[in-house]
Amino acid sequence: MTSDLNNDLCDRLNSLREQGLYRELRRINSPQLPHTQVDGRTLLNFSSNDYLGLANDPVLKEAAVKGIERYGAGSGASRLVCGSLAPHHELEQAIAAFKGAEAALAFSSGYVSAVGTICALLDAHDVIVIDKRVHACIVDGARLCGAELRVFAHNDLDHLAKALRWADRRNSGLSGKRRPRTLIVTESVFSMDGDFALLRDLVDLKEKHGAWLMVDEAHATGLYGEKRRGLAEEFGIAGQIEVQMGTLGKALGSAGGYICGSRTLIDYLVNRARSFIFSTAPVPAAVAAATAAVQLIQSDEGELRRNQLWARVDQVKNGLIAAGFVLPPVRSAIIPLVVGDEAKAVEAAAVLREQGVLIPAIRYPTVARGQARLRLTVSAAHSAADAGQLVAVLSTLKSKI
16 A cells, blocks of 8 residues: 555656646755855855844844743643743734734744634634635635635735625625624735735725725735834724734744734634644744844834845846846835746746856746746845845846746
8 A cells, every 4th residue: 555655646746747846845054044055055045035134133043042041942732731931922912012903822833823813713604705816824724714715816806896795695695693704815915926915995895895804914024114013004004904914934033923903803812723722832942032023123223124125125126127127016025037837937946046046936836827936035134245146147047037
């Protein structure tokens, strides 16, 4: 039976190779830095989500070390058993204060934050409506929760309004012990395209139809808004979003995810979010580092790093536009260079590695078939020289991209 399994899996892997969709792990032998060690070579890294350059910051590392020294390497149990350590509570208090929310709840990853929250809020009585380009964690949560799923075309408000009108008719025809609900879920900054959700319009539509709104600020937290809370703050509608989600492993330089909102929401998730209830609590080192990052982002240093990031983003985008690349008009640390064909995207990434630049190919199912791309991301840790080198290399390879 083991050989039957292996033979079957070999056939599946060969099919992935033929489609240009085979993936393999690439060992990194250095911290998250602009210059990273891969296969014995130093490569210029423009693929990390470490937008503010905090993943290897001394302040975060010191906080992590102190977390280990005081609370050990592991948390020992789930939060509801005996694993709810003081650092977890300190992190949640820091997130809530940072986001201007009543309360927050930390999870072991952004993925389980989304899945656990969606499945806690909805069941087969309800409707969930998601943007076509949301992250896989939201898609999986939508499928697992059992609610009626509707997908609207990316940022298509007419399509969303049509789905909400359908949900209104569907929900009004149901009876039971509780009223069916509709939840709209979107990212604020989309992870593969770097463009923005139309958050003000989404708020208007959800209020018109009596729906709830959940927004994932994973790629916006630390980068937008006067207090760097995210795109919801930038657009002035944070107080009108029922469920705010984010991650600790991108601009915050650590690991984990969080949900913030009302105290009632958080108390409910503690009792009903299975990915929280049945997971060992995040390790003290990561939690302590994340708390230090939340505090750093709100400081003058946090503003300085954000300004450094946007300076590098502008330099890269202006250089690429001058070289003939067509880029999205929004100001985002995520710059997609769409190739289209999966095999060509893999080939382009390999050529870039030969030229000393690390930008992996992103392919189906992360993006739609035929929409393979090089997902270029910029960090505040990149220097002007790094950005100039990137533009020079990409300019010489434009015919392959």
